Amino acid sequence: MAKIDSDKEDVPVQLNASSLAPAPDMSRRIATGDEHPVCPLSIHDMTVAYHRKPVLWDIDLDMPEGKLIGIVGPNGAGKSTLIKACLDLIPKASGLVSYYGKPYSKQRGLVGYVPQRESVDWDFPVSALDVVAMGRYGKIGWCRPVSKAHKKAAFDALDRVGLADYAKRQISQLSGGQQQRVFLARALAQEAKVYFMDEPFAAVDAATEKAIVQILHDLKSTGRTTLVVHHDLQTVREYFDWVVLLNMRIVAAGPVEEVFSQENLQKTYGGKLTLLDQAAQAMAGIKQ
Amino acid sequence: MGTAHGSPHIHVNNEMAGGFVGTASEAEGAIQEFLEIAFVPEFHTMLVVLSTLILGAAAGMIGTFLLLRKQSLMGDALSHATLPGIGIAFMVMVAFGGSGKNMPGLLIGAAVFGLVGAGSVLFITRNTRLKSDAALGIVLSVYFGLGVALLGIIQQMPTGSAAGLNSFIYGKPSTVIIEDLYLIAGVALAVTIVCTLLFKELALLCFDECFASAQGWPITRLDASMLALATAVLVIGLQAVGLILVIAMLIIPPAAARFWTEKLKPMMIGSAVIGALSGWFGAVISAMATSLPAGAVIVLMATTIFLFSMIFGSSRGILKQAMGQYRLRRKIGHQHLLRACYESLESRIESVADEVFLSKGSSVTFDSLLSKRSWSPKQLRRLIQRSTKSGDVTSHPSTENEIRLTSQGLREGARLVRNHRLWEIYLITHADIAPSHVDRDADQIEHVLDSDLIERLEQLLDTHGAAKSVPASPHELNGGAVS
Numbered sequence: 001m002a003k004i005d006s007d008k009e010d011v012p013v014q015l016n017a018s019s020l021a022p023a024p025d026m027s028r029r030i031a032t033g034d035e036h037p038v039c040p041l042s043i044h045d046m047t048v049a050y051h052r053k054p055v056l057w058d059i060d061l062d063m064p065e066g067k068l069i070g071i072v073g074p075n076g077a078g079k080s081t082l083i084k085a086c087l088d089l090i091p092k093a094s095g096l097v098s099y100y101g102k103p104y105s106k107q108r109g110l111v112g113y114v115p116q117r118e119s120v121d122w123d124f125p126v127s128a129l130d131v132v133a134m135g136r137y138g139k140i141g142w143c144r145p146v147s148k149a150h151k152k153a154a155f156d157a158l159d160r161v162g163l164a165d166y167a168k169r170q171i172s173q174l175s176g177g178q179q180q181r182v183f184l185a186r187a188l189a190q191e192a193k194v195y196f197m198d199e200p201f202a203a204v205d206a207a208t209e210k211a212i213v214q215i216l217h218d219l220k221s222t223g224r225t226t227l228v229v230h231h232d233l234q235t236v237r238e239y240f241d242w243v244v245l246l247n248m249r250i251v252a253a254g255p256v257e258e259v260f261s262q263e264n265l266q267k268t269y270g271g272k273l274t275l276l277d278q279a280a281q282a283m284a285g286i287k288q
Numbered sequence: 289m290g291t292a293h294g295s296p297h298i299h300v301n302n303e304m305a306g307g308f309v310g311t312a313s314e315a316e317g318a319i320q321e322f323l324e325i326a327f328v329p330e331f332h333t334m335l336v337v338l339s340t341l342i343l344g345a346a347a348g349m350i351g352t353f354l355l356l357r358k359q360s361l362m363g364d365a366l367s368h369a370t371l372p373g374i375g376i377a378f379m380v381m382v383a384f385g386g387s388g389k390n391m392p393g394l395l396i397g398a399a400v401f402g403l404v405g406a407g408s409v410l411f412i413t414r415n416t417r418l419k420s421d422a423a424l425g426i427v428l429s430v431y432f433g434l435g436v437a438l439l440g441i442i443q444q445m446p447t448g449s450a451a452g453l454n455s456f457i458y459g460k461p462s463t464v465i466i467e468d469l470y471l472i473a474g475v476a477l478a479v480t481i482v483c484t485l486l487f488k489e490l491a492l493l494c495f496d497e498c499f500a501s502a503q504g505w506p507i508t509r510l511d512a513s514m515l516a517l518a519t520a521v522l523v524i525g526l527q528a529v530g531l532i533l534v535i536a537m538l539i540i541p542p543a544a545a546r547f548w549t550e551k552l553k554p555m556m557i558g559s560a561v562i563g564a565l566s567g568w569f570g571a572v573i574s575a576m577a578t579s580l581p582a583g584a585v586i587v588l589m590a591t592t593i594f595l596f597s598m599i600f601g602s603s604r605g606i607l608k609q610a611m612g613q614y615r616l617r618r619k620i621g622h623q624h625l626l627r628a629c630y631e632s633l634e635s636r637i638e639s640v641a642d643e644v645f646l647s648k649g650s651s652v653t654f655d656s657l658l659s660k661r662s663w664s665p666k667q668l669r670r671l672i673q674r675s676t677k678s679g680d681v682t683s684h685p686s687t688e689n690e691i692r693l694t695s696q697g698l699r700e701g702a703r704l705v706r707n708h709r710l711w712e713i714y715l716i717t718h719a720d721i722a723p724s725h726v727d728r729d730a731d732q733i734e735h736v737l738d739s740d741l742i743e744r745l746e747q748l749l750d751t752h753g754a755a756k757s758v759p760a761s762p763h764e765l766n767g768g769a770v771s
Contacts, residue, residue, distance in 0.1 A: 170550035
């Protein structure tokens with residue numbers, strides 16, 4: 001699988017019609033059918049642009065409930081952008097995102113978020129427990145301090161990721177892996193039903209990786225839906241039930257055993273869609 | 289010293305002594321004056337002192353969030369942008385037949401332009417590819433230039449020369465009247481209420497904007513209220529401290545407070561206290577020496593507290609950190625000594641509980657230890673002295689040339705050598721590093737291996753059977769050189 005990455009440069013630019021057209025649709029809208037008529041996350045025809053330059057084109061996705069879903073793709077594929085657009089953190093050029101049939105603004109309480117660890121300044125003067133308690137702020141509401149009950153909930157979340165002993169520690173005095181687990185605990189404290197995690201496995205130690213995998217399984221066994229931006233292709237089969245292969249558009253999405261094929265990976269990581277990229281540049285008004 | 293030179297000497301000494309007496313009484317007088325102004329001032333002085341004290345506290349409080357939001361320089365652009373507002377407000381009031389010297393009117397003009405300045409920065413960063421430092425620089429200088437030009441025009445106006453608008457640039461606290469104090473107190477009260485009620489919201493905004501936004505907090509409005517409060521503080525501070533220096537009241541107190549704590553609430557309170565102290569002492573000192581501009585003195589007071597905090601801060605002060613480094617270096621030196629002793633004696637040691645060996649007192653010579661590492665005789669002697677105090681080694685009292693391990697030192701030495709070698713073996717067997725290379729790595733790691741890591745090393749290397757025995761070194765300890 002590592003081969004695919006190194007092949008990136010070698011593959012001649014293929015501008016065949018099939019790569020521009022929407023990817024084969026079979027796995028895109030899997031009928032979750034049986035149990036839930038309304039799926040936890042449904043993205044319909046979403047396009048996202050930065051400074052008018054599209055980075056995600058026409059995303060259509062229906063996520064099944066209670067699955068661990070990996071989002072995989074090369075650098076610049078728009079993985080974090082996908083998450084941020086779903087959370088209304090960046091504006092969508094077009095399209096709709098709904099959670100159990102309602103827009104995000106109505107369902108915030110059901111959605112938990114683990115941002116990238118580098119997105120904050122860990123020198124901030126707060127303790128690990130304070131950070132985890134931030135996951136409760138949505139439930140606490142305006143102007144009220146964090147009550148004992150909420151503090152307890154935060155502590156329990158911290159305990160679940162194995163950091164109960166570090167509750168009082170200032171966050172810059174934690175290792176990178178521990179910081180990542182603090183972020184995870186904060187999301188757990190949100191008590192959400194749908195979770196977004198942006199590269200939680202990036203540069204963590206073995207103990208943290210194990211702890212995160214354990215948490216992912218806990219979330220799954222309690223019926224939560226979890227989307228994880230993931231970099232390590234080796235572990236996709238081991239960690240996830242479902243996978244979304246992304247490279248500016250959805251290459252394939254579906255159960256790992258069906259979708260995670262050499263061919264689809266080749267499409268995701270191999271032949272770059274230069275036309276898509278050029279069109280994006282043109283729309284941003286950048287002269288080449 | 290010849291006697292010929294004696295008398296001038298005495299003369300000089302006398303003069304110096306006289307000088308000292310003079311300064312001593314002067315100093316005494318100054319202290320008395322300071323205390324008088326600080327605690328029992330006259331009415332007007334009290335007005336000035338109180339207003340700068342309250343201003344300092346309010347600035348320190350809101351400054352904490354501004355600093356953590358990395359928006360401190362926004363405050364600077366904002367304060368510079370107030371100047372054209374003052375000028376325009378003056379002109380407008382004159383045009384409508386007023387004297388133009390109405391303070392609330394001038395301050396409203398200042399506040400409006402402060403916000404316009406902040407808006408300009410946001411406009412530039414959002415709509416161009418310029419980064420915020422460039423945007424801040426542009427806004428700060430352009431608005432300030434505009435203000436200076438307007439003041440120039442006002443000077444030419446018949447009513448303008450006496451307006452004293454220049455005092456807004458450097459500040460002139462002696463112009464404070466009772467209404468100004470009410471205004472400052474009102475702003476300070478608003479700052480206190482908002483910072484208390486919205487404490488957790490502002491903290492979240494400053495720490496993790498994305499998460500706050502995903503949770504549905506209106507970050508733009510929170511940012512706006514934070515900037516609005518900062519603007520209010522800056523504007524009421526213009527009169528006392530002046531628009532060039534008022535930014536210091538927002539940045540320096542929280543930066544100083546950060547050296548004392550790792551928690552946000554104490555930082556905010558500490559910052560308010562530091563701001564208040566700076567305002568208080570600064571105003572008192574400038575009231576004593578009227579030639580010193582108060583704004584500058586207040587900022588210098590804050591800077592003094594900042595420097596003190598930077599050095600002595602109980603949480604992140606330079607001294608505190610240096611102490612930590614020093615302790616670590618001492619520990620490492622001590623452990624190196626014990627390991628060197630142990631390795632020198634190794635061939636003669638039967639077991640860690642070798643009483644016979646200890647009672648026979650096999651000793652290491654100073655010179656053989658010296659050749660073990662690259663330490664100087666002086667360093668080594670000091671290490672031995674310290675380790676003697678901690679009871680790990682004894683040296684022969686007369687010669688000081690023969691060093692023995694005590695039973696405690698022997699056990700500790702064995703533990704360290706074992707840790708060192710376990711790590712070496714791990715590197716060789718699991719990380720494919722050449723045996724000739726592992727010693728240097730292990731030399732660093734041995735001091736930080738905790739029991740948890742050791743246990744895992746033992747499991748990996750399967751050394752349970754060997755109980756706690758010390759494995760043989762995986763590489764030659766040739767020539768007695770340990771490292």
